[in-house]
Amino acid sequence: MENDVVLRVTNLNVFYKNRKRKLFSKKDKKIQALFDVSLEMKEGEVLAIAGESGCGKSTLARAIVGINRDYNGEIWQKYERPQMVFQDPYNSLNPAKKIGWLLEEPLKVDTQRKWTKEERKKRVEEIMKEIELPLSMLDRYPSQLSGGQRQRVCIGMALMRNPKVLIADEPVSALDVTIQAQIMELLTNLHKKLGISIIFISHDLRVVYQISDNCLVMKNGRVVEYGNTREMYKNPKADYTKQLLQAAGIRK
Amino acid sequence: MAKMAKNNIKKFIKDPYLLFGTVIMGMVLLMIIVGCFWMPYEPTKMNAAEKLQGISLKHIMGTDNMGRDVFSRVMYGSRVTLMIAIGTIIIGAGLGTIIGAITGYYGGIIDEVVMRIIDALFAFPSILLALVIVSVFGVGWVQLVVSLGIAFVPSFARIVRGEVLRCKNMDYIENARLIGVSDLRMIFVHILPNIKGVLASSILIGFNNAVLAEAGLSYLGVGSQPPYASLGRMLSDAQQYMFTRPSYVLCPGLVIVLMVLGFAFLGEGIKRWK
Numbered sequence: 001m002e003n004d005v006v007l008r009v010t011n012l013n014v015f016y017k018n019r020k021r022k023l024f025s026k027k028d029k030k031i032q033a034l035f036d037v038s039l040e041m042k043e044g045e046v047l048a049i050a051g052e053s054g055c056g057k058s059t060l061a062r063a064i065v066g067i068n069r070d071y072n073g074e075i076w077q078k079y080e081r082p083q084m085v086f087q088d089p090y091n092s093l094n095p096a097k098k099i100g101w102l103l104e105e106p107l108k109v110d111t112q113r114k115w116t117k118e119e120r121k122k123r124v125e126e127i128m129k130e131i132e133l134p135l136s137m138l139d140r141y142p143s144q145l146s147g148g149q150r151q152r153v154c155i156g157m158a159l160m161r162n163p164k165v166l167i168a169d170e171p172v173s174a175l176d177v178t179i180q181a182q183i184m185e186l187l188t189n190l191h192k193k194l195g196i197s198i199i200f201i202s203h204d205l206r207v208v209y210q211i212s213d214n215c216l217v218m219k220n221g222r223v224v225e226y227g228n229t230r231e232m233y234k235n236p237k238a239d240y241t242k243q244l245l246q247a248a249g250i251r252k
Numbered sequence: 253m254a255k256m257a258k259n260n261i262k263k264f265i266k267d268p269y270l271l272f273g274t275v276i277m278g279m280v281l282l283m284i285i286v287g288c289f290w291m292p293y294e295p296t297k298m299n300a301a302e303k304l305q306g307i308s309l310k311h312i313m314g315t316d317n318m319g320r321d322v323f324s325r326v327m328y329g330s331r332v333t334l335m336i337a338i339g340t341i342i343i344g345a346g347l348g349t350i351i352g353a354i355t356g357y358y359g360g361i362i363d364e365v366v367m368r369i370i371d372a373l374f375a376f377p378s379i380l381l382a383l384v385i386v387s388v389f390g391v392g393w394v395q396l397v398v399s400l401g402i403a404f405v406p407s408f409a410r411i412v413r414g415e416v417l418r419c420k421n422m423d424y425i426e427n428a429r430l431i432g433v434s435d436l437r438m439i440f441v442h443i444l445p446n447i448k449g450v451l452a453s454s455i456l457i458g459f460n461n462a463v464l465a466e467a468g469l470s471y472l473g474v475g476s477q478p479p480y481a482s483l484g485r486m487l488s489d490a491q492q493y494m495f496t497r498p499s500y501v502l503c504p505g506l507v508i509v510l511m512v513l514g515f516a517f518l519g520e521g522i523k524r525w526k
Contacts, residue, residue: 066430067430086423086426094424094425094445096448109431109437
């Protein structure tokens with residue numbers, strides 16, 4: 001039972017530096033972005049984090065992967081280095097590098113093992129198959145790819161070193177609807193095939209319903225409701241969840 | 253691939269800046285390279301019988317007050333000037349890029365301290381700074397290059413710092429950090445390739461300033477020493493004869509103008525590329 005848990009967050013409070021600090025103000029005032037967030041994720045689970053923009057979804061993700069270290073509370077992880085897929089595929093690939101180079105980079109900087117050139121090449125080809133892109137794209141620059149293709153590359157980069165936990169921060173909200181469906185399908189397939197745990201962040205409750213086992217609804221940095229997705233959609237307890245479901249057109 | 257190269261050549265020919273820049277620089281470089289192997293006369297050889305001659309077939313740029321062939325001296329002098337400019341840029345752009353990248357990337361207290369020192373350095377006119385350094389370490393080729401190089405550090409440091417700051421908060425850098433890229437690799441492998449366009453054009457503009465600064469310093473008498481020529485040195489020697497023999501002052505001046513113009517056009521062309 002205990003071994004199944006891959007991620008446990010208890011009473012997490014996250015802070016941001018106040019950037020509007022005046023020159024002679026007395027203290028570094030901090031802004032608190034998350035209040036007492038707790039969650040638990042089991043192996044192979046898809047956990048969705050939903051809520052309006054600015055409610056702290058991304059802040060939670062950033063604290064978990066370790067970009068923002070200014071927090072108190074506990075984040076316990078079974079595996080090291082969860083990987084992340086960012087929201088905007090137009091911004092999250094280095095424009096000066098080719099796709100092949102970008103995919104190889106996680107292997108080049110791997111501290112756990114040394115990858116030879118042939119191993120790296122083989123792994124890149126494997127991943128290109130997983131993310132369903134032709135090998136001819138390895139020689140292209142990100143600017144020569146469409147949004148959906150870029151997001152596939154981002155997912156590929158995150159998967160290169162076989163992480164056990166993947167955090168997808170609004171991976172489809174910058175894409176148009178048909179491409180959204182394709183990327184969702186890709187994520188679902190990868191989840192089934194590789195058995196990774198995914199934290200899926202989205203403001204779109206329709207998308208959340210498609211993919212997630214459990215769902216965490218947030219508002220203003222606090223958890224509003226947390227539980228099984230299907231039950232929550234059938235029988236939402238909090239008013240805010242009801243509102244969100246109504247806005248998504250799922251409930252009247 | 254072949255098609256892409258063809259497109260690039262087309263784009264290159266259509267851009268007047270790049271085309272003219274390359275043609276002008278090609279002419280100057282050709283003269284310098286030929287000058288390395290063959291010159292019509294020995295540039296330091298004096299000939300009292302042929303003082304201050306005008307343009308003729310025998311001396312295509314005339315001769316100077318000591319009967320030396322001006323064209324040979326221009327060939328030699330532009331080589332010296334170009335070498336000094338290259339040395340200056342290597343030192344200035346190299347140090348400037350490293351300082352700018354590190355201060356921009358780490359920020360905080362390092363950034364504040366180093367940038368204030370750079371600001372202080374920036375406050376001196378570069379020629380004054382070079383004069384100070386030359387007066388401390390003595391007159392000479394190496395001192396000149398080092399002092400001009402240091403004088404050029406601030407402008408490069410600022411440009412690179414600004415660009416690094418712009419790139420630092422992009423998602424792709426955050427992504428690379430998550431993958432576990434070390435700081436040094438991040439700066440030199442992930443960030444610098446993204447600012448190479450800006451860097452290239454500012455290096456070419458820096459070349460201009462270096463050519464002018466060398467000419468200026470030699471004109472003031474702290475650059476290369478007689479009897480060896482550099483373009484600035486020749487200008488300063490020629491000024492007394494400006495009205496009696498204008499070709500003597502015009503020819504080296506013209507070569508300086510061509511060099512500066514060529515670098516400026518190339519720099520502008522690279523900035524517009526894409």
